[in-house]
Amino acid sequence: MNCLSDCRTIPLPKIPDDRGNLSFIEAGRPIPFVIKRVYWIYDVPGGEVRGGHAYKELQEFFVALSGSFDVMLDDGKERKIASLNRSYFGLYVPNMIWRHLENFSTNAVCLILASKAYAEDDYLRNYEEFIKFIREEEHSALQVRR
Ligand code: TYD
Numbered sequence: 180m181n182c183l184s185d186c187r188t189i190p191l192p193k194i195p196d197d198r199g200n201l202s203f204i205e206a207g208r209p210i211p212f213v214i215k216r217v218y219w220i221y222d223v224p225g226g227e228v229r230g231g232h233a234y235k236e237l238q239e240f241f242v243a244l245s246g247s248f249d250v251m252l253d254d255g256k257e258r259k260i261a262s263l264n265r266s267y268f269g270l271y272v273p274n275m276i277w278r279h280l281e282n283f284s285t286n287a288v289c290l291i292l293a294s295k296a297y298a299e300d301d302y303l304r305n306y307e308e309f310i311k312f313i314r315e316e317e318h319s320a321l322q323v324r325r
Pocket residue numbers: 216218220228229230231232297
C-alpha cells in the first residue's frame with residue numbers, strides 16, 4: 180500500500196533565459212510513469228475545492244503552471260498538505276492516496292500528467308469506501324504472506 184512518504188516533490192529542469200524561462204518533462208523523465216493522459220484545471224472560483232477522491236491504479240503528477248494551490252494528501256493513516264507555487268517543481272502522487280486541491284490563487288493553472296486514460300471505475304469517490312479498500316488490500320497481503 181502506498182503511504183504519504185511515496186508522495187514527493189520532484190524538481191523539473193529549468194533553463195533560465197532573459198527572454199523567459201523554460202521547463203520540460205519527457206516520457207518517463209523525471210516522473211516515474213509513462214504519461215497516458217494530460218489534463219488541466221483552471222478558472223477555479225475563489226474558495227472552490229477540486230478532487231476529493233483516490234484512484235485504485237492511477238498515478239499522477241501535478242504542476243502549478245501558473246499561480247498556486249495546495250494538495251491535501253491522505254493515505255488512510257495520516258494527512259499532509261503540499262503547496263505548489265513554482266512551475267519548475269511537480270508533485271508525484273501514486274495510486275491509493277486520497278487527495279483534494281484547495282486554496283487556488285487567482286489565475287492558478289494546475290497541470291496534471293496521468294499514467295492511464297480516464298476510467299470512472301478506477302475512482303474511489305467515497306472516503307469510507309477508500310478506507311475499506313485499504314483494509315481489504317492489507318488483509319489480502321497478510322493472507323499471501325502467511
Ligand atoms: P473529476 O476527476 O471528478 O474532477 P476533480 O477531481 O478535479 O474534481 O472529473 C470531473 C469530470 O470530468 C467528471 O465528469 C469526469 C470528467 N473527466 C474526463 O472526462 N476526463 C478526464 O481526464 C478527467 C480528469 C475528468
